[in-house]
Amino acid sequence: MNLFDYKRPSSIADAVAAGAEPGAAYLAGGTNLLDLMKVGARKPDVLVDISRLPGLGEIETLQDGSVRIGALVRNSDLARDAGFAKAYPAVAEALLSGASAQLRNAATVGGNLMQQTRCLYFYDQQSRCNRRQPGAGCDAIGGETGKHAVLGWTKQCIATHPSDFCVALAALDASVELQGPDGARSVSLEEFYTLPTEDTPGGADVRPGELVTALTLPADAAHFAGHARYIKLRDRTSYAFAIVSAAAMADISDGVVQDIRIAMGGVAARPWRARAAEAALKSKAPTPELISAAAEAALADASPSGDNAYKIELAKRLVHRAIEQALAGTPQTIPALPGSVFAAQAAGR
Amino acid sequence: MTRSLTLTINGTKHDIELEDARPTLLDVLRERVGLTGTKKGCDRGQCGACTVLVDGRRINSCLALAMSHDGAEITTIEGVADGETLHPVQAAFIENDGFQCGYCTPGQIMSAIGLFSENGTANDPEQLREGMSGNICRCAAYAGITEALLDAQTRLSGKE
Missing domain, CATH: 1.10.150.120 ([2Fe-2S]-binding domain)
Structure with a gap:
């Protein structure tokens, strides 16, 4: 780890001023940043410790029915907040399907948003990586690409975004609040992650000094509580990143899907909203044929970036299953194995 | 630039001086305080050998910057037994x-x-x-x- 200066400002304004200095990085739980620093993938000159900043640790329901989650709320505290988990069960399940209990206890929701890709070539200092060093090239292409992107990738970057939480958030039209040297702004979570272009590698759209201060879920996000599921396929059924994952949430009345949200994880540099799949089911009485058509539509634009064509079929089947399980109704309690595709059967619902 | 912090470890207060801000909580426990019961396995947050309680919650001490936990109460494996009676x-x-x-x-x-x-x-x-x-x-x-x-x-x- 490189030498660095350490600052612990006591206000957001002081933190942003310190964070705007060249070479500064914000430290909260540290579970991703320290890991990156240990392998030399990040070498900040100054760590600005934001973990004790006041006012960023609350979960509040606002007057208009939206919910604001402070950036320093721990992943485990949000998942275990009974009111939150009841209103947004797929978000809680997504949180609990990620990492380990120890990591969820330390990691913050803001940090979850800001975590880096787990592309091995980003971590490996001997490999070329456009994300780490713009213009360097990408050694992932033509390398070990079984877990890489099948949507929204370019020759610049084929990495995926690793978060489970963000997949469920994207389905619910969450937005991200940021505070920077030029003031505050809010951006949709989906657009917060820019996709790679022909010339740029993409990543989280944070401007110099900007600090994630909160996440918000709009009022209509609570309409999906009765029919929500997040499921995830991984190399082992706990403590592993998604190969592919899917969030499906529906608002149903009189047997008709009034509204439906579908998003996928592990497939792109951002949590991927499958709007064509949503359109296939919206305002309709769901049938097996319509669900299959929705799953096909979700992956219609997919193409392998290497040895990962299998992910396209896998994601299609997972979306299909997520929709089926969401339509069947949210499980009474979060399954013992959160995110497991087998959990609904095991729960004997 | 030297740094100082205070940790209450298994009920005992420790004032600790560091040469710089880099040490993790795990390294401080093992190398500065001499409590080697907490193990360094992967040092990357993947194995859990370094698990300790910080203010009552389990975390990976290898991914915790010691400075960031100034003032915290830490419980390690050395602190769980009640005298000669095992936890x-x-x-x-x-x-x-x-x-x-x-x-x-x-x-x-x-x-x-x-x-x-x-x-x-x-x-x-x-x-x-x-x-x-x-x-x-x-x-x-x-x-x-x-x-x-x-x-x-x-x-x-x-x-x-």
């Missing part, structure tokens, strides 16, 4: 062969103690295994570990 989770690990080589055991025990304080108790082995998935045992003593947790719950509920 019920420790006793249950011995009774149920919840280990083989023992290297991961301090982390397993601290993680189990953290799990019980988070969730209360659960009789579902699947739930216990999921709750312990952040602790890897390369001897694969998992069957014994699960038995130890089930037994520990009985011991803990008997005490209450």
Whole structure:
């Protein structure tokens, strides 16, 4: 780890001023940043410790029915907040399907948003990586690409975004609040992650000094509580990143899907909203044929970036299953194995 | 630039001087305070051997910057027994062969103690295994570990 200066400002304004200095990085739980620093993938000159900043640790329901989650709320505290988990069960399940209990206890929701890709070539200092060093090239292409992107990738970057939480958030039209040297702004979570272009590698759209201060879920996000599921396929059924994952949430009345949200994880540099799949089911009485058509539509634009064509079929089947399980109704309690595709059967619902 | 911090470790206050801000909580515990019960396995947050309680919650001490925890209360494996009387989770690990080589055991025990304080108790082995998935045992003593947790719950509920 490189030498660095350490600052612990006591206000957001002081933190942003310190964070705007060249070479500064914000430290909260540290579970991703320290890991990156240990392998030399990040070498900040100054760590600005934001973990004790006041006012960023609350979960509040606002007057208009939206919910604001402070950036320093721990992943485990949000998942275990009974009111939150009841209103947004797929978000809680997504949180609990990620990492380990120890990591969820330390990691913050803001940090979850800001975590880096787990592309091995980003971590490996001997490999070329456009994300780490713009213009360097990408050694992932033509390398070990079984877990890489099948949507929204370019020759610049084929990495995926690793978060489970963000997949469920994207389905619910969450937005991200940021505070920077030029003031505050809010951006949709989906657009917060820019996709790679022909010339740029993409990543989280944070401007110099900007600090994630909160996440918000709009009022209509609570309409999906009765029919929500997040499921995830991984190399082992706990403590592993998604190969592919899917969030499906529906608002149903009189047997008709009034509204439906579908998003996928592990497939792109951002949590991927499958709007064509949503359109296939919206305002309709769901049938097996319509669900299959929705799953096909979700992956219609997919193409392998290497040895990962299998992910396209896998994601299609997972979306299909997520929709089926969401339509069947949210499980009474979060399954013992959160995110497991087998959990609904095991729960004997 | 030297740094100083205060940690209350197993009930004892320690004033610690660091040459710079880099040490993790794990390195401070082992190298500065001399509490080597907390183990360094992967040093990357993947194995759980370094699990300790910080203000009552289990975390990976290898991914915690010590400076960031200035003022915190830390509980390590050295602090869980009551004098010569083992903590019920420790006793249950011995009774149920919840280990083989023992290297991961301090982390397993601290993680189990953290799990019980988070969730209360659960009789579902699947739930216990999921709750312990952040602790890897390369001897694969998992069957014994699960038995130890089930037994520990009985011991803990008997005490209450």
